[in-house]
Amino acid sequence: MRRYNMNVTESACLDKFKRDCAFQDPSGTRVLIYSLVSNINHACPDCAQATFLVAEAYDITVTLVKDVRAGEEIFIDFGEARSHFDCSLCNTREPIWKRRKRKKDGRDTKRRGDTDGEEPQNP
Numbered sequence: 001m002r003r004y005n006m007n008v009t010e011s012a013c014l015d016k017f018k019r020d021c022a023f024q025d026p027s028g029t030r031v032l033i034y035s036l037v038s039n040i041n042h043a044c045p046d047c048a049q050a051t052f053l054v055a056e057a058y059d060i061t062v063t064l065v066k067d068v069r070a071g072e073e074i075f076i077d078f079g080e081a082r083s084h085f086d087c088s089l090c091n092t093r094e095p096i097w098k099r100r101k102r103k104k105d106g107r108d109t110k111r112r113g114d115t116d117g118e119e120p121q122n123p
Contacts (some may be wrong), residue, residue, distance in 0.1 A: 023054050029071045032058055043075030044087035 006014065022031040022038075037052065037060050049066035067073055076087055 021061060023052070024053055025058060030058075033059070035060060040074055040076050041088045042078045043089045045077045047089040048075045048077040050074050091115055093112050 018033075020033045022033045024030070025032055032054065040050070040062065043049075049068050050062050050064050053061045053063070055061065062074070062076065064074070
């Protein structure tokens with residue numbers, strides 16, 4: 001196999017692609033790219049309708065955990081390693097349970113993109 005030496009721009013593009021579209025194998029030594037699963041977008045754990053598991057044989061299994069109507073987009077939680085993504089559905093990086101706890105504890109300061117369906121309270 002002939003090895004190709006990438007320039008800085010090509011290397012940066014490949015790194016971004018791996019970070020945004022690839023999954024890690026169970027040993028953490030390889031980056032795996034799946035043509036179909038790479039099209040599934042991220043959602044926070046509260047909004048995602050599916051989970052995924054990468055097996056030792058490099059197979060990936062996506063399992064629905066919530067009802068999905070025909071034609072509806074499927075979302076999975078990419079996990080902590082991909083926490084730089086905002087949730088595609090609620091536009092936040094913070095899980096709903098954390099937002100509710102923060103409000104309950106009196107720390108209801110609004111964060112960027114923090115929407116949970118409630119009207120903001122007047123001070």
